[in-house]
Every structure is written in C-alpha cells, then in structure tokens.
Amino acid sequence: MPDMPSAIVVRDLRKSYDGIEALRGVSFEVRAGEVFGLLGPNGAGKTTTVEILEGYRPRDGGDVSVLGHDPASPPRALRERIGVVLQHSDLNPLLTVGEVHRMFAGYYERPRNVDEVVALVGLAEKGDARVKTLSGGQKRRLDLGVALVGDPDLVFLDEPTTGFDPAARRSAWDLVRSLRSLGKTILLTTHYLDEAQQLADRVAVIRSGRIVSLGTPAELIGETRKAEIRFRRNGEVVVLETDEPTRVLHELTAEAVAAGAELEHLEVRRPSLEDVYLELVDDEPAAVEE
Amino acid sequence: MSVLLHQLAFEQRIFWRSREAAVFIFIFPLLLYSLLGSVYSDEIELDGELVPSGEVLLAGLYGYGAANTAFAGLAIILVTRREAGFLKRLRSTPLPPATYIAAVLGSTLVVFALQSAALLALGAFVFDAGMPENWLGFAGSVVLGAACFAGLGIGAASLIRSAEGVSAVVNVIVLPMAFLSGSFGPTRDYPAFLEAIGDVLPLTYFLDIVNGVYIGGDSLFADWAALAVVAAWGLVGLAVAVRRFSWMPRER
Numbered sequence: 001m002p003d004m005p006s007a008i009v010v011r012d013l014r015k016s017y018d019g020i021e022a023l024r025g026v027s028f029e030v031r032a033g034e035v036f037g038l039l040g041p042n043g044a045g046k047t048t049t050v051e052i053l054e055g056y057r058p059r060d061g062g063d064v065s066v067l068g069h070d071p072a073s074p075p076r077a078l079r080e081r082i083g084v085v086l087q088h089s090d091l092n093p094l095l096t097v098g099e100v101h102r103m104f105a106g107y108y109e110r111p112r113n114v115d116e117v118v119a120l121v122g123l124a125e126k127g128d129a130r131v132k133t134l135s136g137g138q139k140r141r142l143d144l145g146v147a148l149v150g151d152p153d154l155v156f157l158d159e160p161t162t163g164f165d166p167a168a169r170r171s172a173w174d175l176v177r178s179l180r181s182l183g184k185t186i187l188l189t190t191h192y193l194d195e196a197q198q199l200a201d202r203v204a205v206i207r208s209g210r211i212v213s214l215g216t217p218a219e220l221i222g223e224t225r226k227a228e229i230r231f232r233r234n235g236e237v238v239v240l241e242t243d244e245p246t247r248v249l250h251e252l253t254a255e256a257v258a259a260g261a262e263l264e265h266l267e268v269r270r271p272s273l274e275d276v277y278l279e280l281v282d283d284e285p286a287a288v289e290e
Numbered sequence: 291m292s293v294l295l296h297q298l299a300f301e302q303r304i305f306w307r308s309r310e311a312a313v314f315i316f317i318f319p320l321l322l323y324s325l326l327g328s329v330y331s332d333e334i335e336l337d338g339e340l341v342p343s344g345e346v347l348l349a350g351l352y353g354y355g356a357a358n359t360a361f362a363g364l365a366i367i368l369v370t371r372r373e374a375g376f377l378k379r380l381r382s383t384p385l386p387p388a389t390y391i392a393a394v395l396g397s398t399l400v401v402f403a404l405q406s407a408a409l410l411a412l413g414a415f416v417f418d419a420g421m422p423e424n425w426l427g428f429a430g431s432v433v434l435g436a437a438c439f440a441g442l443g444i445g446a447a448s449l450i451r452s453a454e455g456v457s458a459v460v461n462v463i464v465l466p467m468a469f470l471s472g473s474f475g476p477t478r479d480y481p482a483f484l485e486a487i488g489d490v491l492p493l494t495y496f497l498d499i500v501n502g503v504y505i506g507g508d509s510l511f512a513d514w515a516a517l518a519v520v521a522a523w524g525l526v527g528l529a530v531a532v533r534r535f536s537w538m539p540r541e542r
C-alpha cells in the first residue's frame with residue numbers, strides 16, 4: 001500500500017477511572033482507507049480508546065487527532081465525517097427502518113440516498129418494518145446503516161458482531177469488506193481473533209491499557225520465533241516450545257536415530273495467530289471493566 | 291431552523307405512534323375530566339365565589355395535564371432514550387444538542403397545547419364550561435405551564451437512574467401532587483398538614499394563575515407571587531439538569 005495520510009493518530013494516550021489506569025500510554029496510527037483492528041480481551045481498554053476518539057470521553061493525557069481534529073472539542077465538521085456504531089444502542093423502536101435513516105440523514109449536510117443505504121446494509125425488504133420488530137442482527141445492520149447515512153469517511157465499529165450466530169457474523173463481515181471497498185477508513189474493535197484476522201489490514205493487540213503488538217496479521221505471527229515440536233513417546237504427547245527449532249530437532253532426531261527408535265507423530269508447527277494472541281493477552285489480568 | 295423542524299416532526303410522529311404516551315399523557319386528563327365532571331355538578335366555591343364546576347375542574351385538569359405532559363412525559367422520554375444509548379448515539383452526529391432539546395421541548399409544547407384545546411372543547415360541549423375571556427393570557431399560561439414542568443421534567447430525568455422505574459417514579463410524584471394542589475377538586479376540606487404540603491407545590495400556584503386567567507379573566511401577570519413560585523420551581527429543575535444531566539447511559 002502506498003503511503004497514505006493518517007486518518008487517526010494516537011500518541012501516548014492515557015486515561016484513568018477513579019485512580020485505576022485504563023489506558024497507560026497507547027499509541028497507534030490508522031491510515032486512510034484501511035481497516036484497523038483493535039483486538040483485546042474484555043476490559044483491555046478497547047472501548048475506552050474508541051470512545052475517546054469518538055469524542056465521548058475526555059482523555060487524561062496524550063495527543064489524539066481524528067481526521068485532523070481533536071475529538072475532545074470536536075467541530076461540527078468532524079461529526080459530519082464520522083460514523084459511529086456503538087456496542088449498545090437502541091434506536092427509536094416505533095419508527096420504521098426507513099424513517100430512522102431519514103431522521104438521521106436530516107442531521108447531515110450531504111447525506112447519502114437513504115434507500116441506497118438501507119439496501120447496502122441488506123435491509124431493503126425491511127424498510128417499512130418498525131425497529132422493534134427487527135431481530136438482533138437486523139438491529140445491528142440498522143445501527144450500521146444509520147452510521148453510514150451521513151456518508152462518513154471514517155467509521156467506528158465497536159464489537160460489531162458480539163452475540164451473532166455464525167451466519168450473521170459472516171454477512172456482517174461481508175458488509176465491512178464492502179465498506180472498505182467503498183474507500184472508508186474503519187476502526188474496528190473486537191475480542192474475536194478470527195474477526196480481526198478476516199477483516200483487518202492491520203491489528204493492534206491491546207492488553208491492560210497498553211498496545212502489546214501491532215502489525216498485519218501475518219507480521220504478528222512472524223514476530224514470534226517460537227516453534228512447537230510435538231511427538232509421542234510411550235503413547236504420551238510431548239510438546240517442546242523453542243526459539244531454536246533447528247538445533248532442538250537435530251538433537252532429538254540424532255538421539256532417536258542413535259537409539260534406533262522412531263519419534264511417533266513428529267510434527268513441527270509455527271504458532272497460529274490465535275497462539276500468538278493468547279500468549280500476548282493471557283499472562284496478566286485485565287485492568288478495568290469496560 | 292430546518293433541522294429543528296425536521297426533528298420536531300419526527301418527535302411528533304414518535305409521540306403519536308406510542309400508545310402508552312397517547313393514552314397516559316394525552317387522554318388521561320381528558321378522561322379524568324369526564325369522570326370528575328360527571329360526579330361534581332352545580333357550582334364549586336372558589337375564593338369565596340361560586341363558579342360552575344365544569345370550569346373549576348377544567349382549570350384543575352388543565353394544570354394536571356401540564357404536569358403530566360411536560361414533567362412526566364418529558365422525563366420518561368429522556369430517561370428511556372438515555373438508557374437505550376440513543377442520546378449517546380445522537381451526540382456523535384452533527385445535530386447540535388441544543389437543537390435536539392429544543393425539538394423535544396417543542397414537541398411537548400405541541401402536545402400540551404392540543405390537550406388544552408381538547409379540554410376546552412370537552413368543557414364547552416359537555417360540561418357547560420365557558421371559553422377563556424383572555425385568550426392571550428390563556429395561551430401564555432400554556433407556555434408557562436409547559437416551561438415550568440419541563441424544567442422540572444429535565445431535572446427529574448437527570449436524577450432518575452433506570453428506564454424501568456421512570457414511569458412509576460414520575461407518577462408517584464404527579465398524581466399526589468395533582469391531588470394536593472386541587473386539580474381534582476377544591477382542597478378546602480383537606481387536613482391542615484395536606485394543605486401545608488400543597489402550599490409548596492408548583493402546581494398549586496400554577497392553578498392559581500390558571501384560575502385567575504381562565505375563570506377570573508385576569509392578566510397572566512396579575513398574581514406576581516404565584517408567577518414567581520412557578521418560575522422558581524422551573525429554575526430549580528433546570529439547575530439540577532445543568533449540574534446532573536447526562537447524554538450517556540448510567541453505567542453499571
């Protein structure tokens with residue numbers, strides 16, 4: 001990807017709640033046009049970070065720029081250009097899908113065509129249905145449609161598929177991919193690793209208020225040099241983790257050959273992103289509840 | 291301005307589509323007027339004068355309607371929307387907060403004005419009540435009542451924590467207040483301690499003003515003391531709102 005201007009710049013972001021540090025110096029950049037995933041367990045600081053960027057929460061320290069503006073005192077121009085999907089929000093249950101979109105469209109200077117947006121999020125057949133009659137997945141689509149109605153450049157998706165069944169999840173992923181192909185910049189938070197792997201161009205893993213790793217999913221896997229060697233000895237599985245698989249494997253096989261034995265089920269594998277992720281997030285409890 | 295009207299139109303659509311709101315907020319004062327109007331007949335003594343009961347009750351239920359629509363109705367709307375995350379969601383759009391609040395207040399005023407007109411019509415056709423002599427003063431009292439109780443409504447919304455409890459809380463306030471202030475009939479024969487409570491309630495003073503304007507044909511500004519008490523209550527509500535109002539749902 002060529003060098004693009006950054007849509008979001010976060011430097012040394014800090015935030016405490018009642019003396020507990022929720023963010024302890026978070027830094028990352030989101031390039032224009034990319035899908036950036038903020039991945040971490042519950043309570044790691046994902047939502048706090050995103051809500052500071054959305055302008056909901058003040059920060060205690062650090063520099064933040066969203067589309068060139070400080071979200072702590074957001075000008076109207078910034079709100080014209082962002083779309084927000086919150087983790088929990090119920091839109092007016094008594095209005096229809098089309099009406100909610102039209103209501104929100106009225107807040108923007110240059111809204112998109114409402115029918116197009118409703119179709120884009122796959123609710124064309126539900127346009128005249130009251131919001132209260134929608135299923136959970138359809139409500140999330142409505143949230144997304146309403147976030148897109150102002151034709152934003154930057155879209156925040158806070159855990160967009162939490163609680164979805166696998167089919168709903170796949171179709172939500174397709175939707176995010178189609179947004180990306182429209183050229184939108186997307187900041188996505190998730191605690192699902194496969195979601196980050198499927199959707200994000202780059203991923204920041206956050207744990208206890210710190211970014212512990214940042215890169216493309218492939219780079220994250222590449223960061224660890226560890227390999228796993230597995231085999232069976234007397235029917236029991238032996239697993240060796242090592243930074244030097246060549247030497248360890250050489251010693252193992254030399255020993256076995258010398259003894260005339262066979263290393264049964266011998267296997268050398270690179271860690272999956274899941275292994276990397278679990279290694280990154282597992283060894284310290286979360287700092288605060290989100 | 292056009293965004294304000296846009297939102298006002300949607301607020302009206304949402305209000306009339308809600309059966310609970312339409313029945314409890316809009317119909318209830320009319321229903322109570324019908325019931326009480328059928329029970330009381332002849333004349334009721336008001337400040338030493340005999341006045342047709344249809345007019346005394348109309349004024350009383352008009353006052354109750356102000357509290358019910360602007361205080362209870364507004365508090366319910368704001369708390370449920372806040373707890374649903376809807377207000378939070380709105381804050382990330384370019385819609386200015388003041389415009390949104392103005393649209394919600396404007397919608398409340400429209401509902402209360404229609405309710406007042408319906409009460410006047412019901413009174414005229416069924417209960418022999420006259421039309422106000424001082425129309426301008428009466429219209430002014432609609433705005434005054436809506437403003438005072440809306441101020442209290444926003445204040446209450448800032449203090450009430452849960453969407454589940456909000457209807458119960460506001461009704462526990464509004465119904466006894468209406469009873470103690472004389473919305474449902476004269477309080478002359480109430481025990482002294484109940485009268486004493488009634489003497490500090492905003493609805494009591496709002497009813498004094500309404501009785502003066504509607505029945506006495508006085509100016510809206512005839513009773514400065516009552517006007518001051520009503521305004522003070524509205525400002526207390528507003529002061530609480532300024533300190534405590536939140537767009538974010540209460541977090542557990």
